[in-house]
Every structure is written in structure tokens, then in C-alpha cells.
Amino acid sequence: MREDQEWPEVRILGPVEITGSSGAKIDLQPQCRKVLALLVAAAGRPVSTGQLVRSIWGSGHPPHAPQMVRSHIRVLRGAVRHKTERALTTSTAGYRIAPDSCVVDAYRFRELLHEARTRWPLDPVGAAGTARAALDLWRGAEAMPDVVDVQSLRAEAAYLEELRFQAEEMLVLSSLRSGQTDLALPRIRKLAELHPRRERFWLQLMVAEALSGRLVEATSITFRQARHHLVKETGLHAPGLERLQRELLRGVQSPEQLLNLITQSNRSVA
Template sequence: MDLKVLGLLAVQESGTPIVPTAAPTRQLLALLAAHADHIVPTAVLTQELWPEGAPRHAQEMVETYVRQLRELIDDALDVRREETTAAAAGPRTAREVLVSLSGGYRLGTGGGTSDVRMFQRAVGAGYRAMELEDYRTAAERLGQALELWTADAYTGVLAGPHLRAHGARLEQSRLRALDLWVEAQRRLGRRHELYAGLSVFLSRFRSSPPEYEALVAELERGPEREPVGRPYETVGRSYEPVPAVRVGSLLHSLRHSLPTRHRAPVAG
């Protein structure tokens, strides 16, 4: 099973989409995907679906949503069965994909892909490169991580308290990666890559940190005509999100230290 949550929710089994059209069933799938390969207690599913208090027949309703998901999984597996020869091992069943356990359910990916896991691996490599002051590798790996985001996490899903909390943690990780990517590009002196990449990364989301909106606007205006060769101001090595007070240093450094080039359409 392949999972994508860094944007529109997309779940596939054997290449066939599983994302349901009914809002509650899609919300249930999103929460199971957020904790893929781990059991999600029924109480957590109930809190997610009915944060203001579960209805009288909440348990039966959850079971109905699970049954709807399994029907979609069965449809996907039927496509796979048609492609499977008699000599080959058959695909798993819907109940093996969406497992009922004591007190909850588990969505088993069966070793499939996850954009969250890919993001975490790329970000980890970027952090290590920053520690080694290998800014070229850091910019590349952090850029790859940020490219995985096509919109806000779980776009198109009605989010309750648990999905909102998970989405907020993912967003914090994205902004931290963006901070480091900006810093790596700054240290490499890549003004046009910084402008192009930051413009793309910010355009994909409903809202963006105002400090980065200001940075894009400043980069779009171009460097002021002042003496060249002024040193960078220290931005610091903290890997915490860049606060607004540091943006002045970023703008000052970019204005006086980066060369002016033609704009590039893709960030490196």
C-alpha cells in the first residue's frame, strides 16, 4: 500500500486508488494512514470523528466505515488478482490490509511507500549535511524533502483533533526543513535558486510565514546598488525555525553578498 498525505490524501493498493468519497470514511482512512502499521484504538477513531461527543451508535458507525474501506480495498485487490498468474503467490486480503484487533484497527502497508517516510529520510540527510557544513548536499536533500509537499497535509480531509495534531507536527517539520534549506542556499550564494525555490515552496500552501513572504519580495526586487564584498551577517547555527527578528539578517546578507543571476525555474 502506497500512502501520500503531504498534500491531497492519496492511498493506493496495487496501483488502484482507495480514497473514498464519503467524508467520514475518508477521515477514518486518513487517521489510519497517519499511524500506518500501528494499531489505532477505536476510542481514538471515535474522538477524531466526533470530537464534541460520540453518538449513541458510534461503534456501529465506525464498523460501517471500516467495512466501506475494505470494500474499496477488495476492489483494488481484485484488479491485482486478475494480473496474478496461478503460479504466483496471491495478494493479501482486505482483512489483512485493514486488520481488526482487540480495541482497534491497523492499516498494514505491506512494505509500500510513504511520502512522510521519504520526507523524514531526506530531511535527516539534510540535517546531517548541515552539521558537516556540506551545504551543497544539504540544499539538495532538503530541497528533495520540500518537493514532496504539494499542499497542506491532509488536504481534502475533514480533520478532527488527532489529524489536526498530526498535521501540525508535520507542518512544524516542514518549516524547520525550509529554514535549513534557506540557510544552505544563502551560504552557497545562490540568490536565483533561493528566489525560485522559495517562491514555489510557498505557493503551494494556504498561508506562509510572513518573514518568508518578505524575503521573496526582497529577492524579487533584486539587490540594491551598494558596494560589493560586504560579509555575511551571522544568522546562527540553530536548527529551530527562523524567527522574524532574524529575517533582517537574511535580507541584509542576501542584498549585499549574493550575485545577481537570471532566474531559474527549479530549486536545487
């Protein structure tokens, strides 16, 4: 794909939409957006008419549902066409959007997140920038909120939103490792407030506070808040939280040691 060419863009990190090669947003009917999202979620695998019908309407679909699917496919085919190339192809196996024939924000997001994970041990500044670029692709906090009445798309949206949480964690982790504690602290504090049952956000907040000279706040106020949300409200154990508090009270202040304690804890409460 040449960088100087204008390609149609499909977006699902927010409401489902297509921006044509001219840059204009293309209006799509609700069921057409569902067909598009199902094809994007298939990640290059063909999806048959029957699969699309069952996903959108279920077993009690109207008799003309296959015709409606074919009509939506014609609309989408025109929308994602780039010059003489066809991004949406048809075969005996079904319909397929070729991943390299148009720009899909979810595909790019996953690529950037993978790159950030690869870079962060040796290049935390670069990893932070890459994670930030990945998060900038999101238009709001939810993926595909306009089509999640389709069960498979609801599951795909939940998966993408979990990856967004991981990108947020990577951005904060990389910022802390590169010494940008003052930049990381407000972000991770807000994330812990918005998602109080994710242990990793609380761990990162405690480390950010400790590294910025707020050790008492980290080991008392923040620890009690985190324990309330993670243990008292859910009835679960939070070993990573308690281990981090012990290490902070023991006097461990090495950024490397504290960040290792974060990366060793992978559990979050749903």
C-alpha cells in the same frame, strides 16, 4: 522493501488518497479517508474502533458508527494490500498500518528532512537536494485539507505544515551556504511575502540580499518590512532581526558568520 517492487502509496501531504500497486488512484469516501488519515497519523501504533469513532463523530456518534468503521477498514485493507502481504492488520489493540509495508509520503518526507539536517553542515549541496526532494512530495501547501474537520488530524496537519516550513528554511540555508545565492533569493523572497510573520524567512532574505550585493536593500527596505510584520503588527520583539541588521551595518559580510546568526534565531510568530 525491494526497490523493484510496486507498492501501494498513501498520501496525506495534500488531499488524502491511495494509489494502488497498479498505479491507479483509488476513490475513497470522505469518512474512509478520515479513517485512513488517522491510521497514518498513528505512525504504526494500533488504533481501536472506539478511538476512530470518537475522533470522527465525537461523543454524539450514530449507533452504527462502529459498523461504518469496520466497513471502511475492509475497503482500506484491500486498497493497501500488496500481493500476499497485508499492510493493514488487526489485533486486540486495534487496527494498524505497518510503516514498512506501504509507501507513505509523510513518513518519507520526515526521513528526508532529517537527512537534510544531518548533511547540511558538511555537504550543503547535498542537503539542498535532499530538502528539495522532501518538498517535492507535497501536493499543495496544506496537509490533509479534506479531513481537517477532525480535531486530531487538524493538529497533525499543522505539525506537518510546520515541518514543511522547516524544510523550506533548510533548502534556503543550504543553498546560501553552498554559494547558490541567486537561486535562493527568489525563493526566500516569495516565502517572506507569503508568510510574513516567520522571523527566519526575513532573516534569510536579508542575508541573501546582502550576499548578492544588495546590502542597502537588506538593511533598510527589507528590515523595515520585516519589523512592520514581526513587531508592529504583533507587538512582539524581534531580537534576531535587529541583531542581524546591526551586524550587516557593522560590515560583517562573511557568509559563515551571517548564516550562524540565522541558525541562532529559532523563533517565528504563529
